[in-house]
Amino acid sequence: MSGAQTTQESGAQQLNLDAVSDWLQANLPGFTGPLTAEKFSGGQSNPTFRLTTPGASYVLRRKPPGTLLKSAHAVDREYRVQKALSGTNVPVPQMFVLCEDDSVIGSAFYVMEDVAGRTFDDPRLPGLEPAMRSRIYDELNRVLVEIHSVDLSAAGLSDFGPEGSYYRRQIDRWTRQYHTTATEDIPEMNRLMSWLDENAPEDDGRRMLVHGDYRIDNLLFEQNGAKCLAVLDWELSTIGHPFADLAALIMQWGRPTGPEHRGLLGVDRPALGIPENDAFVADYCRRMNIDGIENFGFYVAFCAFRMAAILQGVKKRALDGNASDPERGLQLGAYVPGFAEDGLMAAGNV
Numbered sequence: 001m002s003g004a005q006t007t008q009e010s011g012a013q014q015l016n017l018d019a020v021s022d023w024l025q026a027n028l029p030g031f032t033g034p035l036t037a038e039k040f041s042g043g044q045s046n047p048t049f050r051l052t053t054p055g056a057s058y059v060l061r062r063k064p065p066g067t068l069l070k071s072a073h074a075v076d077r078e079y080r081v082q083k084a085l086s087g088t089n090v091p092v093p094q095m096f097v098l099c100e101d102d103s104v105i106g107s108a109f110y111v112m113e114d115v116a117g118r119t120f121d122d123p124r125l126p127g128l129e130p131a132m133r134s135r136i137y138d139e140l141n142r143v144l145v146e147i148h149s150v151d152l153s154a155a156g157l158s159d160f161g162p163e164g165s166y167y168r169r170q171i172d173r174w175t176r177q178y179h180t181t182a183t184e185d186i187p188e189m190n191r192l193m194s195w196l197d198e199n200a201p202e203d204d205g206r207r208m209l210v211h212g213d214y215r216i217d218n219l220l221f222e223q224n225g226a227k228c229l230a231v232l233d234w235e236l237s238t239i240g241h242p243f244a245d246l247a248a249l250i251m252q253w254g255r256p257t258g259p260e261h262r263g264l265l266g267v268d269r270p271a272l273g274i275p276e277n278d279a280f281v282a283d284y285c286r287r288m289n290i291d292g293i294e295n296f297g298f299y300v301a302f303c304a305f306r307m308a309a310i311l312q313g314v315k316k317r318a319l320d321g322n323a324s325d326p327e328r329g330l331q332l333g334a335y336v337p338g339f340a341e342d343g344l345m346a347a348g349n350v
Contacts, residue, residue, distance in 0.1 A: 015037050015049060015060070015062075015105060016105050016106075017035050017036070017037055019104050019105050020035065020037075020051070020060070020104070020105060020109075021033045021034070021035040023099060023104050024097070024111065027097050027099070028096055028097050028111065030056075031053070031056075032053060032054070032055060033053055034053065034054070035051055035052070035053055036051070036052045036053075037049045037050065037051050037052070037060070038050045038052075041325065046061045046062060046063060046064065046075055046078070046235060047061070047062055047064055048060070048061045048062075049061075049062075050114060051111070057114040058096065058111050058112065058113070058114055059093070059111070059112050059113070059114045060109055060110070060111050061075055061078065061109060061110055061112070062075065062105065062107050062108065062109035063075055063107035063108050063109070064107065064317065064322050064323070074235065075098075075108050075109060075110055075235075076098060076100060076108060076110075077160075077234070077235075077237065078110065078233075078234045078235055078237070079095055079098045079110040079112075080160075081157065081160065081209075081234050081237050082095050082112070082234055083095040084155045084156050084157050085150065085155065087155070088146070088150050088151075088155060089146045089149075090143065090146050090147050090150060090231060091143065091228050091229055091230050091231060092230055092231055093112040093113040093114075093115050093230050093232070094112060094113040095110065095112050095113075096110075096111045096112055096113070097110065097111050098110040115220050115229050115230045116223070116229075117220030117221055117222060117223065117229040117230060118220065118221050118222070118223050119217055119219070119220055119221075120136075120216050120217060120219075120221070121217050121259065121262060122257075122258075122259070122262060123215075123216050123217075123252070123253060123262060123263070123264055123274075124257060124264065124267060124272060124274070125272075125274075129273070130271070130272055130273025131273060132226060132273070133272055133273035133274055134273040134274070134275070135225075135226035136216075136221060136226045137273075137274055137275055137280070138226070138283070139221070139226045139227065139228050140216055140219065140228075140249075141280060141283050141284055141287065142287065143219065143228045143231060144211075144214060144245055144246065144249075144284065145284060145287040145288055147208075147209055147210070147211055147214070147231070147245070148208045148209065148210070148242040148245070148288065149208075149288075150208070150209045152207075152208075152209065152239065155209075157209060157239065158239075160209070160237075160238060160239045161207075161238035161239025161240055162239075163207075164203060165200065165201075165202070165203040166203075166207075166210075166238075166239075166240035166241040166244070167196075167200045167201060167241060167244075167302060168200050168203075169240075170240070170244075170302070170306065171193075171196050171197060171200055171302070171305075174305065174306050174309040174310075175193050175197070175309075177309055177313060178193070178308070178309040178312055178313075181309075181312050181313045181315070181316035182312060183312070183315060183316060183319065183333075186336060186337050186340060188337055188340035188341050188344060189305075189308060189336065189337070189340040191340075191344060192301065192304070192305050192308075192340050192343040192344050192347070193305065195301070195344070195347050196298075196301065196302060196305055196343075196347075199298060199347070201295070201298065204241075206241050206242060206243075207239055207240070207241075208239065208240070208241070208242045209237065209238075209239060210237065210238060210239070210240040210241065210242060210244055210245050211231065211234065211236070211237050211245050212234070212235070212236025212237050212238060212240075212244075212245070213233055213235065213236050213248070214231075214245040214248055214249060215248065215249060215252050215262075217262065218231065218232050218233045219231055219232070220232065242288075243293055243296070243299045244299060244302060244303060246281065246284055246293075246299070247296065247299035247300045247302065247303045248303040248307075249280070250277050250280075250281070250296075250300055250303075251300045251303040251304050251307070251342065251346070253265075253277065254300075254342060255342070260331075261335075281293065281296070297346045297347060297348070298346075298347070300343075300346035301343040301344070301346040301347040302343075303343075304339045304340070304342040304343030304346060305339075305340070305343045307339045308335075308336045308337075308339035308340050308343070311332045311333055311335055311336050311339065312333060312336050314329045314332050314333055315329060315330060315332065315333020315334075315336070316333075317329060318330045318333065
C-alpha cells in the first residue's frame with residue numbers, strides 16, 4: 001500500500017501502540033518491535049494504519065471507536081473474505097491476524113500485508129500514456145469478472161450472504177440506515193428511495209461474490225505496469241448480484257472530474273485511452289459470457305442511492321465525532337443530494 005498518502009494519526013483515531021505491539025508479539029509469528037504507526041488519510045470507513053518495525057511493515061484496519069450502526073464496519077468480514085480469496089484469481093493482500101477482542105485497543109482490528117503498489121485517486125489517470133490507461137481499465141474490467149467468477153463453495157464463502165433478492169435486501173438495509181443517520185430532509189432522496197422500492201427487479205438467480213465498493217481507487221497496481229496487485233476495502237462485500245459492482249463504476253464515472261468527485265464527466269475518453277461506458281459494459285458481458293444487461297439504469301440508480309446513504313452515515317459520524325476524518329466527512333456529506341439527483345436521472349433512463 002505504499003502508493004497511498006499517509007499522515008500521523010491523531011485525536012480519536014490514535015492507536016495504543018503498546019497494546020497493539022504486545023498483542024502482535026503474542027499472536028503474530030515473527031513480529032518484533034519497536035513499532036511505529038501512520039494513519040492513511042482520506043478513508044471514511046475503517047481507519048487504516050501502516051505499522052512499521054525495524055524488519056517489516058504491515059497494515060492494520062480497525063473499526064472506528066464509538067457507537068456504530070449494526071453490521072457496519074465489519075472488519076471480521078473483511079478479514080474473512082480476503083483470507084478466503086487468497087487461493088483464487090482475485091488479487092488480495094495476505095491476511096495475518098484478526099483480533100476480535102475490543103478490550104485490546106477499543107475495537108476489533110486485523111493486520112495484513114503491506115502491498116507495495118500504486119493507487120489512482122483520479123480515474124483520468126493523469127500522467128500516463130493512452131496505451132497504459134487502456135491496459136489499466138482493461139485490468140479493472142478483468143479483475144471485476146474474476147471477483148464475480150469466484151467458486152463460492154470452493155472458497156468457503158457459500159454462507160457469506162443470505163439467500164433471496166440482493167436488491168430487495170440492500171434497498172431495505174440502506175433505507176433503514178439512511179433514516180437512522182438522516183440529519184435533514186432531502187426530498188430527492190425520499191423520491192429515489194420510493195422509486196427503488198417500487199421498481200426492485202425480481203430475483204434472477206445470480207448469486208455471486210460482490211465487492212460492494214468497486215472503483216479504481218480501491219485497487220493497487222504494480223508500480224510501472226497495469227497488473228492489479230490487490231483489491232482493497234471489502235467492507236461492503238457479500239453474496240449478491242454482480243451488476244451492482246459494474247453499475248457502481250458507471251455511476252462514479254458520471255460524476256464531475258477532480259479530487260472531490262473523481263468522475264469522468266465531460267472527459268474526451270477516446271483521446272485519453274479510457275473506454276466509454278458502453279464499451280466497458282460490453283467487455284464485461286463478453287468476459288462473463290452474457291448477451292447484455294436490460295434496464296441498466298436501475299442498477300446505476302441503486303448505486304447512487306447506496307452511495308448517498310453511505311455518505312449520510314459518514315456525515316453523521318463526523319457530527320458525532322467518530323469519523324476517520326471529520327472535516328472530510330462533513331464535506332462528503334454535502335454530496336448526498338447530488339447523488340440522489342443522479343439516481344433519479346438514472347431511474348428516468350430505465
